[in-house]
Amino acid sequence: MRNGRTIRFRSPVLIEATAATGGVKECEGPLGKYFDYCLKDDLLGQKSHELAEIKMHIGTIKRLLNKTKLKISDIDFCFAGDLMDEIEGASLTMRDFDVGFFGLYNACSTFAEALILGATMLDAGHASRVICSTSSHFCTAERQYRFPLEYGSQRPPLAQWTVTGSGATMLNKRFGKVAVVSATVGRVVDYGVTDTNDMGAAMAPAARDTLLNHLANTDSRPEDYDLIATGDLGEAGSHLMRLLMREEGIELGERYVDCGALIFNRVAQDVGQGGSGAACSATVFNGYLHRKMTEGMYRRVLLIPTGALLSKTSALQGESIPGIAHAVCFERVE
Amino acid sequence: MRNGRTIRFRSPVLIEATAATGGVKECEGPLGKYFDYCLKDDLLGQKSHELAEIKMHIGTIKRLLNKTKLKISDIDFCFAGDLMDEIEGASLTMRDFDVGFFGLYNACSTFAEALILGATMLDAGHASRVICSTSSHFCTAERQYRFPLEYGSQRPPLAQWTVTGSGATMLNKRFGKVAVVSATVGRVVDYGVTDTNDMGAAMAPAARDTLLNHLANTDSRPEDYDLIATGDLGEAGSHLMRLLMREEGIELGERYVDCGALIFNRVAQDVGQGGSGAACSATVFNGYLHRKMTEGMYRRVLLIPTGALLSKTSALQGESIPGIAHAVCFERVE
Numbered sequence: 001m002r003n004g005r006t007i008r009f010r011s012p013v014l015i016e017a018t019a020a021t022g023g024v025k026e027c028e029g030p031l032g033k034y035f036d037y038c039l040k041d042d043l044l045g046q047k048s049h050e051l052a053e054i055k056m057h058i059g060t061i062k063r064l065l066n067k068t069k070l071k072i073s074d075i076d077f078c079f080a081g082d083l084m085d086e087i088e089g090a091s092l093t094m095r096d097f098d099v100g101f102f103g104l105y106n107a108c109s110t111f112a113e114a115l116i117l118g119a120t121m122l123d124a125g126h127a128s129r130v131i132c133s134t135s136s137h138f139c140t141a142e143r144q145y146r147f148p149l150e151y152g153s154q155r156p157p158l159a160q161w162t163v164t165g166s167g168a169t170m171l172n173k174r175f176g177k178v179a180v181v182s183a184t185v186g187r188v189v190d191y192g193v194t195d196t197n198d199m200g201a202a203m204a205p206a207a208r209d210t211l212l213n214h215l216a217n218t219d220s221r222p223e224d225y226d227l228i229a230t231g232d233l234g235e236a237g238s239h240l241m242r243l244l245m246r247e248e249g250i251e252l253g254e255r256y257v258d259c260g261a262l263i264f265n266r267v268a269q270d271v272g273q274g275g276s277g278a279a280c281s282a283t284v285f286n287g288y289l290h291r292k293m294t295e296g297m298y299r300r301v302l303l304i305p306t307g308a309l310l311s312k313t314s315a316l317q318g319e320s321i322p323g324i325a326h327a328v329c330f331e332r333v334e
Numbered sequence: 335m336r337n338g339r340t341i342r343f344r345s346p347v348l349i350e351a352t353a354a355t356g357g358v359k360e361c362e363g364p365l366g367k368y369f370d371y372c373l374k375d376d377l378l379g380q381k382s383h384e385l386a387e388i389k390m391h392i393g394t395i396k397r398l399l400n401k402t403k404l405k406i407s408d409i410d411f412c413f414a415g416d417l418m419d420e421i422e423g424a425s426l427t428m429r430d431f432d433v434g435f436f437g438l439y440n441a442c443s444t445f446a447e448a449l450i451l452g453a454t455m456l457d458a459g460h461a462s463r464v465i466c467s468t469s470s471h472f473c474t475a476e477r478q479y480r481f482p483l484e485y486g487s488q489r490p491p492l493a494q495w496t497v498t499g500s501g502a503t504m505l506n507k508r509f510g511k512v513a514v515v516s517a518t519v520g521r522v523v524d525y526g527v528t529d530t531n532d533m534g535a536a537m538a539p540a541a542r543d544t545l546l547n548h549l550a551n552t553d554s555r556p557e558d559y560d561l562i563a564t565g566d567l568g569e570a571g572s573h574l575m576r577l578l579m580r581e582e583g584i585e586l587g588e589r590y591v592d593c594g595a596l597i598f599n600r601v602a603q604d605v606g607q608g609g610s611g612a613a614c615s616a617t618v619f620n621g622y623l624h625r626k627m628t629e630g631m632y633r634r635v636l637l638i639p640t641g642a643l644l645s646k647t648s649a650l651q652g653e654s655i656p657g658i659a660h661a662v663c664f665e666r667v668e
Contacts, residue, residue: 086643086645
């Protein structure tokens with residue numbers, strides 16, 4: 001069923017298992033102990049950071065399969081993406097798996113896009129089990145969107161730190177303690193921000209747009225959720241999100257967090273405004289939030305991964321940075 | 335229902351309308367008269383070819399809406415992608431439309447990916463009308479994957495010509511003379527090709543893999559289709575495709591064509607092995623094939639858009655080029 005941009009899944013779509021891999025810095029952060037695997041070296045013994053990110057993504061999917069004692073032949077389709085040009089990371093990751101592949105790109109909101117399309121595939125009855133996964137890597141993102149690390153560029157104050165990590169979710173219709181119950185599909189929102197070092201400001205209006213749409217379509221209020229978590233607005237961006245929602249008469253209060261703020265000790269780890277990247281919400285959800293839901297700490301969580309739809313070319317040509325945000329509502333199955 | 339990687343849609347998913355835009359060279363080719371709109375200038379009065387491609391994509395969706403006298407508010411979701419880094423084209427196109435957006439990337443097979451996911455969304459009952467669209471532009475692709483045009487690089491003999499164009503399909507469950515009846519989702523196939531000027535060889539094994547899988551899962555033979563059309567293997571690549579299928583004991587014969595061969599007069603228009611790009615199958619299907627199906631020339635068509643999953647970075651790092659191909663089966667509704 002659908003109301004506006006909000007989908008309510010007809011029968012329960014359940015999370016059978018999750019897997020999260022964190023980089024060295026991510027594992028030193030507050031959520032390090034929740035990740036299934038911590039990299040000892042962000043290069044993973046590869047000759048490039050691009051190959052390292054791919055090896056990490058492959059490893060995350062393999063661990064997800066190992067945890068469930070399943071083989072890739074038990075999976076119908078994979079929905080995956082990442083931040084590298086032409087989603088090279090997900091595309092080359094999928095060389096290692098004999099499975100139908102849907103390549104996705106909505107920047108750092110891609111994990112939510114994968115969950116929505118994976119859950120829809122199950123809801124339509126065209127699959128019995130799917131994997132939704134994303135990855136990002138600090139070094140591949142810096143080189144691609146900003147400068148190679150070797151330049152030693154200074155980081156401006158509003159910059160965020162791309163998460164090195166990968167998260168994967170296995171969805172099915174039979175097993176699991178947490179259900180994907182509804183989702184609101186994001187639209188492209190552009191407030192004219194052109195500073196590629198201020199992603200939070202570019203994405204916050206999209207997060208507001210999607211949250212307002214979700215609350216209206218589901219006739220719910222923030223108090224109806226135990227946690228509302230945006231993907232990677234960072235400290236400044238999530239402050240902006242609170243202000244934007246306040247303008248609408250809605251106080252988000254303490255139930256609102258940002259995955260980019262959760263994953264690092266912002267000041268101690270010197271990560272600017274906090275974490276970002278396609279793996280930010282994916283590692284925080286698959287490593288931390290899903291576990292806290294199964295343990296009963298949270299019953300109902302609204303995850304809103306946020307994406308900044310820029311490319312190096314569009315930025316250099318002076319285009320503004322549109323944002324997008326998809327919301328996914330999870331509920332603990334009693 | 336699903337059999338292996340093949341989905342059979344439960345209730346008819348119908349094509350309500352199509353729109354295709356062709357560039358100057360494309361409109362001089364054999365299919366020029368079938369396009370809804372022909373560019374007079376491939377720059378469309380813009381200051382960059384990237385902005386030109388975006389304007390062309392926007393125009394194609396607007397024409398699709400005009401043809402059906404619908405507004406964007408009548409559309410639930412758009413499934414779109416293109417070849418620019420971070421699918422900049424589709425992302426910035428969607429700034430102009432107030433609609434839920436799923437950004438997709440499977441290289442030149444993205445149009446099929448969009449059709450499969452759009453049809454699944456309708457089949458699940460979560461939408462009543464969706465638009466599936468892609469674009470590509472010769473000048474943005476040359477600059478990104480090879481060299482800026484200003485360099486005047488020589489084109490090697492196996493090179494293809496990226497189609498400047500955009501195609502869009504409106505899907506629904508009520509109106510239309512052509513149905514999307516089934517689809518086979520591609521997997522990533524890598525035969526170790528590293529020549530970025532020989533895309534046909536990189537993609538042909540994926541096309542064979544998907545076609546064999548589709549025929550087996552649907553218990554059909556090539557003779558059961560009036561037309562089997564790969565997306566953009568080009569002349570050499572489609573010859574290879576015939577040979578690869580012959581190895582499997584299957585003669586494709588005259589019912590097999592390649593959209594990249596159809597769209598240009600290969601020799602007269604000096605396009606190397608023929609057309610390629612995310613708009614190749616999208617313009618040929620939305621401009622030409624859909625019309626020929628509604629007119630009754632073809633009753634049953636299997637479209638197999640093919641994609642080469644390379645990026646500039648992966649190519650420069652010496653990675654081989656994996657291919658992917660998704661098959662979509664269309665039938666005329668009697």
